[in-house]
Amino acid sequence: MDEKLQVTNALAVALPDLELNEIKEKIERPKDSNNGDYAFPTFFLAKSLHKAPQMIASELIEKIDQTGFDKVMVAGPYINFFLNKANVGAEVLKSILNDPEHYGESDLGHKANITIDYSSPNIAKPMGMGHLRSTMIGEAIARILEKVNYNLIRIDYLGDWGTQFGKMMAAYEMWGNSQEVQDGLKNDPINTLLQLYVRINTEADEHPEYTDAGREWFAKLEHGDKEAWHLWHWFREISLERFQRVYKMLDVKFDSFNGEAFSAQKMEEPIQLLRDKGLLKKSRGAEIVDLDQFNLPPLLIIKSNGTTTYITRDLATALFRKRMYGHAKSLYVVGAEQEVYFKQLRMALKELGFNWWDQIEHISFGLMNLNGKKMSTRKGNVVSLEDVLNDSVDLARKQIAEKNPDLKNADEVAKQVGIGAVIFHDLKNYRQNAVNFKLEDVVKFEGETGPYVQYARARAESILRKGGIRDFSNVDLTQVGDGAWELISFLGQYGEAVKRAALNYDPSVVAKYALELAKKFNQYYAHNRILNDDPQQPARLALTQAVSHVLKSALALLDVKAPDEM
Numbered sequence: 143m144d145e146k147l148q149v150t151n152a153l154a155v156a157l158p159d160l161e162l163n164e165i166k167e168k169i170e171r172p173k174d175s176n177n178g179d180y181a182f183p184t185f186f187l188a189k190s191l192h193k194a195p196q197m198i199a200s201e202l203i204e205k206i207d208q209t210g211f212d213k214v215m216v217a218g219p220y221i222n223f224f225l226n227k228a229n230v231g232a233e234v235l236k237s238i239l240n241d242p243e244h245y246g247e248s249d250l251g252h253k254a255n256i257t258i259d260y261s262s263p264n265i266a267k268p269m270g271m272g273h274l275r276s277t278m279i280g281e282a283i284a285r286i287l288e289k290v291n292y293n294l295i296r297i298d299y300l301g302d303w304g305t306q307f308g309k310m311m312a313a314y315e316m317w318g319n320s321q322e323v324q325d326g327l328k329n330d331p332i333n334t335l336l337q338l339y340v341r342i343n344t345e346a347d348e349h350p351e352y353t354d355a356g357r358e359w360f361a362k363l364e365h366g367d368k369e370a371w372h373l374w375h376w377f378r379e380i381s382l383e384r385f386q387r388v389y390k391m392l393d394v395k396f397d398s399f400n401g402e403a404f405s406a407q408k409m410e411e412p413i414q415l416l417r418d419k420g421l422l423k424k425s426r427g428a429e430i431v432d433l434d435q436f437n438l439p440p441l442l443i444i445k446s447n448g449t450t451t452y453i454t455r456d457l458a459t460a461l462f463r464k465r466m467y468g469h470a471k472s473l474y475v476v477g478a479e480q481e482v483y484f485k486q487l488r489m490a491l492k493e494l495g496f497n498w499w500d501q502i503e504h505i506s507f508g509l510m511n512l513n514g515k516k517m518s519t520r521k522g523n524v525v526s527l528e529d530v531l532n533d534s535v536d537l538a539r540k541q542i543a544e545k546n547p548d549l550k551n552a553d554e555v556a557k558q559v560g561i562g563a564v565i566f567h568d569l570k571n572y573r574q575n576a577v578n579f580k581l582e583d584v585v586k587f588e589g590e591t592g593p594y595v596q597y598a599r600a601r602a603e604s605i606l607r608k609g610g611i612r613d614f615s616n617v618d619l620t621q622v623g624d625g626a627w628e629l630i631s632f633l634g635q636y637g638e639a640v641k642r643a644a645l646n647y648d649p650s651v652v653a654k655y656a657l658e659l660a661k662k663f664n665q666y667y668a669h670n671r672i673l674n675d676d677p678q679q680p681a682r683l684a685l686t687q688a689v690s691h692v693l694k695s696a697l698a699l700l701d702v703k704a705p706d707e708m
């Protein structure tokens with residue numbers, strides 16, 4: 143239940159000329175609880191009513207139905223509302239316990255479709271840290287949007303097309319038959335392909351014919367040559383298989399893996415449209431779209447050698463997605479370095495006259511640094527994502543072994559804690575901020591970490607096991623006691639937090655909410671004996687159960703698991 147709604151409704155009856163939303167917006171939360179739980183200022187009515195605010199307040203209070211409140215009183219120009227905490231609290235607990243799975247849901251989306259393009263790694267290369275961030279941020283946003291009733295279409299837009307595959311094929315043709323390469327392709331296919339690619343690029347300086355060979359292979363591929371197609375398909379399969387291992391560890395599932403190659407087959411339409419609208423200009427043998435009027439660099443649509451580009455494929459992709467999914471929003475979770483690029487994409491669609499150009503949103507994010515160092519694939523300091531996740535699981539396993547040596551499913555829990563820790567660390571700050579990743583800080587049971595939240599919930603579950611009740615339908619929930627109010631009131635704010643996260647595409651709101659809830663529960667636990675064998679014990683256990691449900695729900699929105707014991 144939304145406590146603010148109770149205040150809004152009481153005021154609405156007394157102020158029939160105002161819109162409900164207008165009233166709701168004006169309601170404040172006083173800093174000092176002596177001024178009530180909510181306060182309604184009357185200044186803004188002074189002009190239209192031609193009266194002093196103090197006067198308005200004292201007249202207004204006469205018209206307010208005070209049932210359900212402890213107290214409603216005038217304080218100068220304000221009306222202060224004191225909630226009946228026992229009743230409000232019982233309502234909050236009841237709505238959580240009755241339907242824990244759906245608690246916090248709302249209907250911002252009305253089931254409208256949203257496509258979300260995330261992860262989107264480039265094949266035949268190891269997945270980079272940027273792609274890991276995209277995967278985690280994208281998945282959390284998708285889950286949050288589902289909670290507010292959007293229908294999500296998850297798309298892994300694989301980078302599986304482009305001249306680099308021509309080079310890779312040329313390299314494979316030259317060196318692929320050696321025993322070393324053949325073994326490598328079996329054991330570590332992606333890195334073996336990467337090595338071939340690096341080798342041909344380095345040696346091409348001395349052997350310009352390698353570059354020509356690469357170009358020929360790509361041309362063959364574009365023209366549907368069987369052998370080229372077969373090689374390309376094979377590169378894609380072994381890459382995807384590898385990516386799937388990371389997705390499985392993270393519990394991420396996509397609806398589509400249509401990548402650049404898929405869109406490469408659909409490029410006539412956007413090119414023709416650009417031509418028809420007179421937007422394509424020749425420039426030094428290439429064809430471009432001028433975006434000067436938007437203060438943006440021109441778009442390179444067709445290169446001087448006749449091949450198309452990343453953006454041409456993205457234009458085709460955008461047209462396809464709109465037609466296929468009829469989306470209300472089309473999100474692209476991609477690093478901040480592509481900010482200008484996505485502005486160009488939006489403006490190009492606008493220039494083409496598509497009124498849905500503004501449904502395209504770039505959900506950008508900052509870099510992830512490993513122990514203070516920037517990570518990049520090009521410079522060779524490649525960090526394997528699987529290694530990062532596995533190291534984190536190992537560290538979690540060690541800590542669990544110390545804390546809880548008898549834990550039965552320790553291995554599974556270590557995975558949930560280790561991987562959850564990495565995800566939580568990535569999501570807890572606003573996505574645009576850079577993230578510094580230091581394993582020892584990430585997998586910690588204290589501080590602002592995922593394991594801290596998981597541990598608070600495991601503690602709640604342990605109390606519940608000892609308490610022995612799981613069905614609270616006959617418990618008088620008004621009996622929790624005043625000491626629980628802050629915690630309960632915070633439980634009541636979960637739905638609002640989820641909405642805020644959804645509107646701003648910002649998982650950190652949910653992560654911060656989960657941290658705060660864990661902290662408040664730990665404080666409550668420190669000051670109140672939950673298992674005290676008195677008549678109020680069932681109500682306190684009900685509260686404990688509600689906290690456990692909401693912590694689990696918030697973690698699930700972030701794609702972090704919640705073990706019952708750890």
Ligand code: ARG
Binds near residue numbers: 262263264301456
């Ligand atoms: N593969 C690209 C990269 O690694 C990201 C693709 C993002 N999605 C898109 N539709 N452009 O940079």
